[in-house]
Amino acid sequence: MTTEFDLGALLAERGAERYELHAKYLNPQLPRMLHTIGFDKVYERAEGAHFFDADGNDHLDMLAGFGVMGLGRHHPVVRKALHDVLDAGLADLTRFDCQPLPGLLAERLLAHSPHLDRVFFGNSGTEAVETALKFARYATGRPRILYCDHAFHGLTTGSLSVNGEDAFRDGFAPLLPDTAVPLGDLDALARELKKGDVAGLIVEPIQGKGVHEAPPGYLRAAQDLLHRHKALLIADEVQTGLGRTGDFYAYQHEDGVEPDLVCVAKALSGGYVPVGATLGQDWIFRKVYSSMDRVLVHSASFGANAQAMAAGLAVLSVMENEQIVAGVRRTGDLLKSRLTALVDRYELLADVRGRGLMIGIEFGRPSSLKLRGRWTMLQAARKGLFAQMVVVPLLQRHRILTQVSGDHLEVIKLIPPLVVDEADVDRFVTAFTAVMDDAHSGGGLMWDFGKTLIKQAVANR
Template sequence: MTTAKSASSSSQAGEFDLGALLAERGAERYELHTRHLNHQLPRMLHTIGFDKVYERAEGAYFWDADGNDYLDMLAGFGVMGLGRHHPVVRKALHDVLDASLADLTRFDCQPLPGLLAEKLLAHSPHLDRVFFGNSGTEAVETALKFARRATGKPRILYCDHAFHGLTTGSLSVNGEDGFRDGFAPLLPDTGVPLGDLDALARELKKGDVAALIVEPIQGKGVHEAPPGHLRAAQELLHKHKALLIADEVQTGLGRTGDFYAYQHEEGVEPDLVCVAKALSGGYVPVGATLGKDWIFKKVYSSIDRVLVHSASFGSNAQAMAAGLAVLSVMENEQIVAGARATGEQLKSRLSALIDKYELLADVRGRGLMIGIEFGRPKSLKLRSRWSMLQAARKGLFAQMVVVPLLRRHRILTQVSGDHLEVIKLIPPLTVGEREVDRFVDAFTDVMDDAHSGSGLMWDFGKTLVKQAMANR
């Protein structure tokens, strides 16, 4: 193994050579993570057999050193909306670097942020202004601050099982206790069930609520707000002089078959909208908070408050160029319509399997954001195996499906949340019929194996049970 000292010596002999560094040290990737980063990540990947070595990627595929292709149905948790290394986005980044712009002087107004804001706002004509940060959680933090400043009220409502980020503010509106444990005290907040207008009304009557933040389709479990709920919640919030914040970090930019997921319901016009992930093109982190003019004017109320909310790398040229390129590709390649059509095809083909497999309970979602839920089987043999897994840890069966999808069929998916028997599919929006066929064929094979009551899948389930019991 090449040592760090020898790699350092070779770099001192000439200019920095990234290719040479990766060639020398790339094989140490898992060891380096174990030693210097989150040591539990390589341990987890090794346990479930996900400790692969991917050499390159393009579009919706990875390739390993042996030339095997892997279908990506995860898209980097939604970041790779256009797939990996889209040529238009790559060219835009090369162009902006070659332009040698006077970027981030902090005391001028560059054109790219204004142009990207203009493009984004065209998809939400009821909104007026944009703040650019560096991530989805920053977009949420901005919305929380802006809502409190605009209303003069302290409390933010969120929905049970919501996920809005992991910084302290966004964690305060995170509906999963597993993420919150050990990080209290957080901001004043209250969780309400998704779709429960009575619970929302009770909290609003207390008079201290600044806003409700909601994912139109929750990432954890892929649960959609009931029909008409967002419109009714908006009216209720405005009656009590509170704001509606739509977190579109994962659902926005075409993911659900419309540009924003809230647009599936007529008449919904959030006061603040958070976007990020896919706006980056998979290259440069970027987040954006869109809002109404009066809200921004409350925050930036005087010249003295011009920097009251800012970000050192916000609006940087590379991020803005990536965002502009992404929106151009979405328009020119009709990405939203494609995601809607492909998503309907995938969802309908998976839904047709529900009557065939007793372990398959539900298929839901919109566009290319689909949740596959598993449930308690009826037959005695399968029911006893299911109960064994549930007793150890809820979510193990979904993990048993994810693992053979990767190991046997080279398809990358994820369990949709802690203790959930749900797989979430959020592939690049560029996938088509070929990828639908490959996934459905592979999923059918895994389901056949599970319902046979024997085989490697259930043997692996025993391994997961042992691991779950050991971690208690």
């Protein structure tokens, strides 16, 4: 006798096994890592910028699922759009017709970048980057892609080729022909372009790893250099796009910057359905899709599916109707100004940087003898341990979820849902201040936990 599938019953019966199941069947290091730092919590529901555990305690989300939850979790407009598209029973993904939703979403997206003309829809940020790399190489007839030191553009083989972190690349060669240049170094860019084999430069206007912003004027000057050498500017807005930095796209903070290709994903999904998009100029698309024989030369089986398109349309509607970008500017300015005011107060706090609701908090070597010895001990074991020592009590004591901004970095990155409010900002700053007070007291649970991290770091060498 067969029984009807009941998702609720399955979760009720086996949901408590979540960490054991992951350890047995998925990545065995993830539950191990979460247990080590005390992040092996059980969240039962979520709404907006908050999680709730089994006891009803709320946790403030300053991570947004690595930027996916731009509108927070379970926004009612996005939920309704997905219910509506499922109830419509559309003849989706027939592959040999033209459905209306992809065209409508492309139209709405392109309205925010009037110099671009066409869109390819994939399923993720890394697919959006892969598309841009392929299109740039084909359109220019050149093989080499330039990227910036410390960049992150994805982990598939093509996007890994333009990843500026060796730890991700090690063991996966050979990759595409590529060359890294320092972010902001126009002379290095010019030297590479003179070789005549460069298809384009891919750049994050604000790098996710470490939260480093391109210097003022760099993107415009790089664009001019690239075009002079018949190469393309590719803006990776997977994390920075859709309002994250206080403009719809981060490249729009600089006048005159008009990338040839733009990659978006993450927040376009509404947090529900994976979606990626590569926006580009008409001539590039016409060159790639140059004849009917090449109609499927670049495609994705689930690309432009109805659920993803409906989610994207709903997200853009909410952003407009709720004036999300203007809200990001206000809340981001408040958060950054309050954190910047703490830099002179705490010797372990070196810098606060970023735009909108993409903020990096960097820690540095203290001046006092009392703290310097402990800092040196942490650095000798593994760079990045102090930042982890801040992240852990923020969650365990203050129920605030944050992240270290990259491997071996003493930087915390804040990328909360764009709907956080002044009360959330006040809660974070109050909690962060308490953690900093504890760290500067020279004792307490925070430094005891540091010893645990040191032992773990040494054991993993």
